[in-house]
Amino acid sequence: MAYKKPESVLVVLYDQHHKVLLLQRNDDPEFWQSVTGAMEDGELPIETAYREVAEETGIDAKQLSIEMFNHNRQNQYEIRSRWLHRYPPGTRFNTEHVFSLQVDSTLPLVLTEHLQYEWVDKAQALARLWSPSNKEAVSMFVPNVP
Known part of the structure; x- marks a missing residue:
């Protein structure tokens, strides 16, 4: 097995109603998160962000x-x-680059690395997300409902 690079992206997806997409991990069903993934050699963070969204959601x-x-x-x-x-x-630490993406929640999702997904309001997302950096990104970058 090739080792992962300790540099990754976090991509918070939210929809036109400011609902946040949460993904339930296969390897830890108690762990809900946004799209995440390690950068590959020679890849820029923005390229990783687009690749991981496509790989994990089909979008x-x-x-x-x-x-x-x-x-x-x-x-x-x-x-x-x-x-x-x-x-x-x-290796003990990872560096994470933060992105967000507004998508139409009616787009079909194809999960490849997660058990299930849910679109939830911002408060529910903050309560269910495991990662402190993921919670912070949702808090800062998902608009509040007008």
Whole structure:
């Protein structure tokens, strides 16, 4: 198995009604999150963001000409011990680049890495998300309902 690069993206998806897309992880059903994924060698963060959204949801935002918002924000967090084996030996921290994407919630989703998905309001998302950086991104970058 090739090691993951300790640099990733977080992409918060929300719809026209400001509902947030939550994804339930296959490997930890208690863990709900936004789209995330490790950067590949030679890939820019924006390229990773578009790729991960397409891989995890089936939404090809680039092909649909949906603009990805780069918040020029990086978080650094300690990698959960249960996932350390995926990274080079001695790696403890990951750098995460934060993006958001507004999509139409009627677009069909095709899950490849998650058990299920739900569109929930911002308050519900904040209550259910596991990751502090994911909660912060939803809080900061998903508009409040007018």
